[in-house]
Amino acid sequence: MESLVIQHLPAHTVLFDGACNLCNGSVQFLIKHDRKSVLKFASLQSVAGQKVLKHLNQPNLDLSTVIYYDGSKFHFKSAAALKIIRLIGLPYSIGNVFIIIPRPIRDGIYDLIARNRIKWFGRSAECMIPTESTKKLFIEDF
Numbered sequence: 794m795e796s797l798v799i800q801h802l803p804a805h806t807v808l809f810d811g812a813c814n815l816c817n818g819s820v821q822f823l824i825k826h827d828r829k830s831v832l833k834f835a836s837l838q839s840v841a842g843q844k845v846l847k848h849l850n851q852p853n854l855d856l857s858t859v860i861y862y863d864g865s866k867f868h869f870k871s872a873a874a875l876k877i878i879r880l881i882g883l884p885y886s887i888g889n890v891f892i893i894i895p896r897p898i899r900d901g902i903y904d905l906i907a908r909n910r911i912k913w914f915g916r917s918a919e920c921m922i923p924t925e926s927t928k929k930l931f932i933e934d935f
Contacts, residue, residue: 803932804831805862805880807832808842809834810857811839816859827880832881833930840933857908861874870899871903875892875899
């Protein structure tokens with residue numbers, strides 16, 4: 794039987810660290826460039842994010858890991874990032890060429906940025922609060 798989490802989680806959901814400035818900036822970028830308006834977002838700190846982590850048996854997963862749910866499968870780190878940019882289209886989907894780089898190398902670069910993201914970009918005291926116009930794109934709970 795499919796988990797209730799999967800039954801209620803919309804396809805094309807991006808889970809991210811809601812207190813990370815780099816992550817929040819990335820989400821704002823995606824919202825602006827998602828011409829088809831298919832992406833949904835949930836912070837890993839939200840009730841929805843915590844339910845997903847529990848479903849994945851990863852309740853203590855490092856918040857530096859972006860997770861993308863395509864409707865049937867979860868993708869992590871560099872694979873998630875590449876799936877997301879492919880979805881938003883040109884010119885950004887050209888970055889999907891990096892799929893030819895073996896995952897351990899891509900994830901190594903991802904991990905380097907993730908380890909330093911707070912030092913380089915800072916951290917918010919609290920998770921990003923969606924504006925009235927973007928509120929419908931965010932999932933708090935299901």
